[in-house]
Amino acid sequence: xxxxxxxxxxxxxxxxxxxxxxxxxxxxxxxxxxxxxxxxxxxxxxxxxxxxxxxxxxxxxxxxxxxxxxxxxxxxxxxxxxxxxxx
Numbered sequence: 435x436x437x438x439x440x441x442x443x444x445x446x447x448x449x450x451x452x453x454x455x456x457x458x459x460x461x462x463x464x465x466x467x468x469x470x471x472x473x474x475x476x477x478x479x480x481x482x483x484x485x486x487x488x489x490x491x492x493x494x495x496x497x498x499x500x501x502x503x504x505x506x507x508x509x510x511x512x513x514x515x516x517x518x519x520x521x
Contacts, residue, residue, distance in 0.1 A: 444505060444508060445504070447501075447504055448501050448504050448505050448508070451497050451498070451500050451501035452497075452498065454494075454497050455494045455495070455497030455498035456494070456498070457494075458490045458491075458493050458494030458497060459490070459491060459494030459495065459498070460494075461486065461490055461494075462486060462487050462489075462490035462491035462494060463487075463491070465483045465486035465487045465490070466483075466487040466491070468483055469483035469484055469487060
């Protein structure tokens with residue numbers, strides 16, 4: 435029996451938070467690696483790379499945690515109380 439995809443749709447906020455969290459985390463990791471490589475090669479790195487890693491990595495993780503929390507709350511809610519768009 436095929437799975438009805440309209441019943442399994444999660445709210446858009448979960449997808450948005452998850453995607454933004456992954457993008458922030460990936461950018462922060464790439465900036466961190468670039469900072470380490472530049473520091474190793476030249477002895478110093480631009481302050482922008484340091485700031486990107488310091489701000490985006492925690493922000494990305496917080497967004498991913500928020501997406502997990504919203505998904506958990508959505509799953510816990512009885513089907514009769516869910517909005518029409520997520521049924």
